[in-house]
Structure formats: structure tokens, C-alpha cells
Amino acid sequence: MPDDQALYRGLYRIRRFEETVLNEFSSGLFYGTTHTYLGQEANAVGVLDHLQKEDIVFSNHRCHGHFIAYGGDPRALFAELMGKKTGVTGGRGGSQHIHWKNFYSNGILGSTVPVGTGAALAEKFKDSNAVTIIFLGDGTLGQGVVYESLNLASLWDVPVLFVVENNRIAQTTPIELAVAGEIPPRFNAFGIPTTELNTSDVCEILPTARELIAEIRGEAAPRALILHTHRFGPHSKGDDTRPEEEIKRLHAKHDPIKIHAERLDKNARTIIETEIDAQISEAFDLAKNDPLPAYI
Amino acid sequence: MSTVLESLNTSLHQAMTRDERVYMIGEDLMDPYGGAFKVTRGLSTEFPERVLTTPVSEAGIVGLAGGMALRGLRPVVEIMFGDFITLAADQLINGITKFHWMYNQQVNVPIVVRLPMGGRRGYGPTHSQTLEKLFLGVPGLRVLAPSALGNPGDLLERAILEDDGPVLFVENKLLYLQDIIDPSAEAEFVLISNTTTETYAPTYSLTLRDSPPPILTLTAYGYMAELARAAVLKLAYEHEIFCEMIVLTQLSPFESKTLLPVPLLTSIQRTQRLLTIEEGGITMGWGAEVVARASEAVGDALQSATRVAARDIPIPASVSMEEMVLPSVDTIVQAAKKMV
Ligand SMILES: Cc1ncc(C[n+]2csc(CCOP(=O)(O)OP(=O)(O)O)c2C)c(N)n1
Ligand SMILES: [Mg+2]
Numbered sequence: 307m308p309d310d311q312a313l314y315r316g317l318y319r320i321r322r323f324e325e326t327v328l329n330e331f332s333s334g335l336f337y338g339t340t341h342t343y344l345g346q347e348a349n350a351v352g353v354l355d356h357l358q359k360e361d362i363v364f365s366n367h368r369c370h371g372h373f374i375a376y377g378g379d380p381r382a383l384f385a386e387l388m389g390k391k392t393g394v395t396g397g398r399g400g401s402q403h404i405h406w407k408n409f410y411s412n413g414i415l416g417s418t419v420p421v422g423t424g425a426a427l428a429e430k431f432k433d434s435n436a437v438t439i440i441f442l443g444d445g446t447l448g449q450g451v452v453y454e455s456l457n458l459a460s461l462w463d464v465p466v467l468f469v470v471e472n473n474r475i476a477q478t479t480p481i482e483l484a485v486a487g488e489i490p491p492r493f494n495a496f497g498i499p500t501t502e503l504n505t506s507d508v509c510e511i512l513p514t515a516r517e518l519i520a521e522i523r524g525e526a527a528p529r530a531l532i533l534h535t536h537r538f539g540p541h542s543k544g545d546d547t548r549p550e551e552e553i554k555r556l557h558a559k560h561d562p563i564k565i566h567a568e569r570l571d572k573n574a575r576t577i578i579e580t581e582i583d584a585q586i587s588e589a590f591d592l593a594k595n596d597p598l599p600a601y602i
Numbered sequence: 603m604s605t606v607l608e609s610l611n612t613s614l615h616q617a618m619t620r621d622e623r624v625y626m627i628g629e630d631l632m633d634p635y636g637g638a639f640k641v642t643r644g645l646s647t648e649f650p651e652r653v654l655t656t657p658v659s660e661a662g663i664v665g666l667a668g669g670m671a672l673r674g675l676r677p678v679v680e681i682m683f684g685d686f687i688t689l690a691a692d693q694l695i696n697g698i699t700k701f702h703w704m705y706n707q708q709v710n711v712p713i714v715v716r717l718p719m720g721g722r723r724g725y726g727p728t729h730s731q732t733l734e735k736l737f738l739g740v741p742g743l744r745v746l747a748p749s750a751l752g753n754p755g756d757l758l759e760r761a762i763l764e765d766d767g768p769v770l771f772v773e774n775k776l777l778y779l780q781d782i783i784d785p786s787a788e789a790e791f792v793l794i795s796n797t798t799t800e801t802y803a804p805t806y807s808l809t810l811r812d813s814p815p816p817i818l819t820l821t822a823y824g825y826m827a828e829l830a831r832a833a834v835l836k837l838a839y840e841h842e843i844f845c846e847m848i849v850l851t852q853l854s855p856f857e858s859k860t861l862l863p864v865p866l867l868t869s870i871q872r873t874q875r876l877l878t879i880e881e882g883g884i885t886m887g888w889g890a891e892v893v894a895r896a897s898e899a900v901g902d903a904l905q906s907a908t909r910v911a912a913r914d915i916p917i918p919a920s921v922s923m924e925e926m927v928l929p930s931v932d933t934i935v936q937a938a939k940k941m942v
Binding site: 414461 | 656
């Protein structure tokens with residue numbers, strides 16, 4: 307179990323990165339689109355903290371938090387968002403299409419689920435003992451290929467953890483208009499054991515994720531983890547259709563940073579925050595001065 | 603003498619023997635059935651661990667194979683009828699064919715997707731199409747189509763074992779039972795196999811033995827090469843029109859420098875007339891692209907060009923109507939006669 311300070315660092319790093327992205331988008335330095343992870347930081351930190359070197363992550367459009375929690379370099383991600391040569395994928399992929407080590411993301415909702423399942427199956431055939439994590443949102447549960455993949459993962463005992471980040475909204479569409487019935491039976495129907503957590507506390511997500519990942523590694527079989535979570539920011543940038551009071555309420559009750567901050571004394575917190583603020587602003591400045599690709 | 607089917611089947615056995623990273627994935631692949639067209643027969647008996655018979659999930663299994671390929675395996679997917687590739691189009695276009703480029707050349711996706719295509723079996727509108735034109739020009743995707751010429755199995759084996767990128771391998775269903783035409787044993791035609799540095803897929807040129815210089819270039823691929831060959835004989839013996847025929851086995855990408863395979867360009871420069879023959883629908887088809895490229899490459903040297911292709915309507919089930927939609931030896935002969 308990592309100590310509280312390390313966890314706070316992990317959460318706060320994502321928060322500062324995403325705030326910088328949102329704040330600086332209007333300055334014209336970023337190009338294209340972004341989907342910030344504000345409010346969901348505890349999911350990435352809690353789940354990915356247990357990864358071993360050989361483990362694999364398939365992420366989606368909302369990938370910044372996953373990438374940073376995986377150990378990705380904020381400067382390379384800033385640079386990618388700016389279309390710079392030093393970006394994670396050299397400016398080719400942009401915010402939603404990045405790859406580094408065993409981390410892959412794609413902006414086509416649901417398309418990563420069969421690909422991630424195949425990657426996990428390959429690792430099983432190779433006896434590498436790797437676990438693959440696939441992140442998907444509640445809205446993505448509308449895609450048919452997700453269920454083809456759950457079927458395959460269960461039939462063939464694929465060592466994969468499906469992590470549903472249920473923030474109860476898909477772009478502007480509330481879950482009530484898009485997801486019929488309940489989420490867990492969708493996994494249970496395929497014989498995939500499912501765990502649900504309703505928390506923004508990293509210390510609650512952490513032990514559950516550790517247990518599930520250990521089970522997957524031990525049994526070579528799939529599991530699902532449904533994390534009820536909250537999106538604080540707009541879907542992309544400036545496109546939030548929700549009332550302001552609701553966002554305020556979410557911040558007050560469900561902020562993973564605030565929840566975890568309670569466990570640290572004020573002094574330790576300030577030290578961490580100052581350190582990360584400096585790291586992120588340095589990463590941003592470096593990326594800002596990096597060159598654009600000159601040829602293709 | 604072996605059939606195209608035997609050649610493909612043998613090459614799958616060989617590929618699985620030679621490289622343990624090769625996996626066979628598809629619906630109803632298990633023996634004794636061995637796949638809807640029997641191309642994978644025997645594999646599940648010989649390699650039970652590496653033949654995965656799957657649920658009916660075209661998008662899922664193509665995506666899954668893409669993930670396996672990303673992680674270093676060499677999966678081969680059989681789509682039972684090529685028509686069903688539309689279900690996996692997203693996996694191919696927005697995923698598998700993009701990963702290498704969009705992840706900044708840090709990954710390879712060596713996957714082969716086999717597609718039994720084509721009509722004249724009475725299977726009707728959704729099981730008889732020739733849909734590869736929808737995938738021609740997709741960046742990062744190689745589209746291959748063997749004919750009965752040369753060595754179809756060798757082409758497949760090289761796609762599986764040597765190609766580090768995604769390949770669609772189009773197998774016309776009527777070719778399966780055709781005997782392979784071996785260049786050295788060919789009596790009527792002089793058959794030359796050409797390769798370039800840009801691809802391992804050969805281009806074949808055929809001319810009638812001891813005939814006068816050709817005045818028309820025919821180009822075709824897959825089963826249409828068989829019809830075109832019959833048309834070339836008919837044109838020579840019944841109409842005294844002598845043709846050269848160029849058969850492509852790589853449909854996409856086209857040659858980057860010369861625009862078209864050099865044997866095709868050389869032939870067009872000689873005959874100044876080009877007739878393209880394909881089983882897919884005519885509009886926005888392979889032939890349209892070949893003609894456009896020929897025009898760009900040889901300019902005024904191309905005096906006339908015509909496309910023979912399927913009409914732009916679904917393939918009917920009825921044998922009489924099917925014949926009215928698809929190209930035939932006769933339609934090729936008629937088109938050729940109008941050009942000279
Ligand atoms: C196939 C596809 N359809 C639509 C979109 C556009 N889009 C991007 S994110 C999004 C909502 C996704 O919602 P959810 O899965 O709940 O994830 P969240 O954004 O809440 O993290 C939509 C509709 C897309 N990227 N891909
Ligand atoms: Mg959502």
C-alpha cells in the first residue's frame with residue numbers, strides 16, 4: 307500500500323495537469339480537443355497503482371488521468387496536446403490517441419474493448435502473466451462490440467479487468483437516457499464477476515482493485531469493476547450543460563483530492579502541492595517551447 | 603496439379619508449422635467442418651491450441667486479433683463470407699490500420715483477414731458481393747487477391763509470415779476449385795510473373811503464344827482474371843483481336859512512384875487501350891482508379907479506356923438475374939470489340 311503522501315501526489319498531479327489544460331485552452335496553445343479527468347482522479351490512481359511492468363492499459367478519449375497515473379510524462383502529454391514533435395505520439399495522435407510502453411488509447415468509444423481483450427489473450431498465450439486493464443465509460447456501454455468482447459473474454463478466460471467509470475453522463479446525455487437496467491448484470495450475464503464501488507476515496511478503490519488484479523493474475527479470468535464517479539469539468543471544453551449548482555454540489559461532496567487531503571497534515575500537503583505545481587508548470591513551459599513537426 | 607483451395611490450405615498448415623505466433627481465428631473452423639469453405643480444414647486437428655473457433659462476432663474477433671497482433675502474435679482471421687467484413691470495418695479503419703502510424707510507428711499490427719468474396723453461387727444479395735473496393739485506399743492496409751495464376755498459397759503465406767502490417771486477403775469463392783495455372787506448364791499463353799521492390803505480391807502478364815502484337819490491354823484480378831483469360835482466347839480466335847492481359851494480386855496500395863505496376867504501364871504504352879475488369883460494382887471501383895492512374899501516368903498515350911464491372915444493384919439470388927448483373931466472358935468480349 308503506497309503511503310498517503312504518494313497517493314496525494316498522484317491525485318494532485320492529475321488535477322494540476324487537467325486544470326492547466328482547461329485554463330490554457332483559451333490561450334490558443336493547445337490544438338484540437340480534450341476531455342479532462344477532473345473529479346475522477348481516484349479511479350486511475352486507485353486502479354493503476356497495482357500494475358506490474360508487464361501489465362497493459364487500454365484507455366479511451368478521457369485518457370490523461372490514466373496516462374499520468376500509469377507513469378506517463380506530463381511534458382510529453384502537454385506536447386502532444388500542442389501537436390509538438392516531442393509529444394507522446396509525435397503530434398500524430400493528439401489528446402485521444404496515445405501510446406507509450408504498454409499504454410494504448412483510442413478515441414473510438416468501445417473499439418478498445420475487443421483490442422484490449424485480444425492483447426490480454428496474447429499475453430495469456432505468451433505466459434507472460436500480464437493483466438490488462440480496459441477503461442470504459444457508462445456511455446460506451448451502448449456499443450455492441452463491448453458485449454462481443456465480454457463474451458470472448460469469459461469464454462476464453464482472458465486475464466482482463468474491465469473498469470467502468472460511471473460518471474452518469476455521456477457528453478451531455480444522462481445515464482437515464484442511455485443505459486437501461488443496471489450495469490452489473492451486463493457483466494454477470496457473461497459470467498464475469500463484478501464489483502461495484504460508490505466512492506471518490508482513493509483509499510477505498512485501492513484495496514478492491516488490488517484484490518481484483520491479484521485474482522485475475524492468479525486465475526487468468528476476467529473481472530469487472532464498476533466505479534461510480536463524478537465528472538467535474540465539461541465533457542470537452544466549455545460544453546457543460548449541467549446546472550452550476552449541481553457541479554458545486556459534486557465538488558463539495560465527491561472531490562477525491564479534498565477527501566484524501568484530510569489524511570495529510572497541512573504542512574505536508576503544502577509541500578506536495580508546491581512541488582507538483584512547479585513540476586507541472588515546468589512541463590508546460592518545456593512543451594510550449596518544443597518544436598512543431600516540420601515534416602511527415 | 604492442385605486447386606486454389608488446396609494451395610491455400612497447404613500454406614495455412616505451413617505457416618502454422620513455421621511460426622508459433624500464427625493463430626487461426628474464425629467462425630466454425632473446427633474439424634470435421636473446417637470452415638465454411640474448407641480452407642482451414644485440418645488445422646484444428648493439427649494445432650488445437652492455436653485454432654480459435656469463435657462466436658458469431660465479426661467486429662469482436664477482428665478487434666481481438668488486432669490486439670493479439672499488437673502484442674506480438676500473427677493472427678489470421680477468417681470472415682465466413684467476405685460480405686460480413688462491413689461489421690468489422692470500424693476495427694479495421696479506425697483501429698488496426700491506424701495503430702502503426704498514429705502511435706508514431708512504435709507498434710506493428712501483423713494481421714491477415716481472409717475474405718471469401720464473390721457471386722455465381724446463388725447466395726443472394728448479402729452473401730455474394732465483392733466488397734473490397736470499400737477498403738482500397740485505406741492508409742496502412744494492404745489488399746491482396748490471388749488468382750489461379752502462379753502460387754496463391756505462397757502469397758497467403760508471405761502475407762502471414764512476412765508482412766508486418768494488416769492485410770485483407772480476398773479469395774473469390776469460384777476460384778477455390780480451379781486448378782492452379784503454373785507459368786512453366788502453360789501452353790497457350792506466355793505467362794510472366796513480375797515483382798517490384800514495393801511489394802511481395804506479383805503482377806502477371808499474359809500474351810497468346812506466337813500471336814501478332816497486342817492492340818488492347820486487359821487488366822483484372824481474382825476470378826475475373828479467369829473470365830478475362832477466356833475472353834482473350836475468344837477475341838483472338840473469333841475476332842482476330844489480340845490482347846495482352848495484366849493480372850494484379852495487390853489491389854491496394856498502388857505503386858507510389860509509378861502509380862501502377864510497371865508491366866501494366868508498359869502494356870498500356872504499347873496498346874494505348876485499356877480495359878479493366880472487376881466483379882465489384884462499377885461506380886467508384888477499382889477500375890475507375892486504375893484508369894485515372896493510367897491517364898496520369900501515360901497521358902496522351904492512353905487513347906481509350908473502358909471499365910467492365912458489376913452493375914450498381916444488389917446481387918440477385920436467381921441464376922438468370924445474377925448473370926445479368928455480373929461481368930461475363932461475353933460482356934468482356936463485347937466491351938473489347940467496341941474499343942478497337
Ligand atoms: C464511436 C464514437 N461515438 C461517439 C463519440 C463521441 N463521444 C466522445 S466521448 C462521448 C461520450 C462518452 O461517454 P462515456 O462513455 O460515459 O465516457 P465519459 O466521457 O463520460 O468519460 C461521445 C459520445 C466517439 N468518440 N466515438
Ligand atoms: Mg460517462
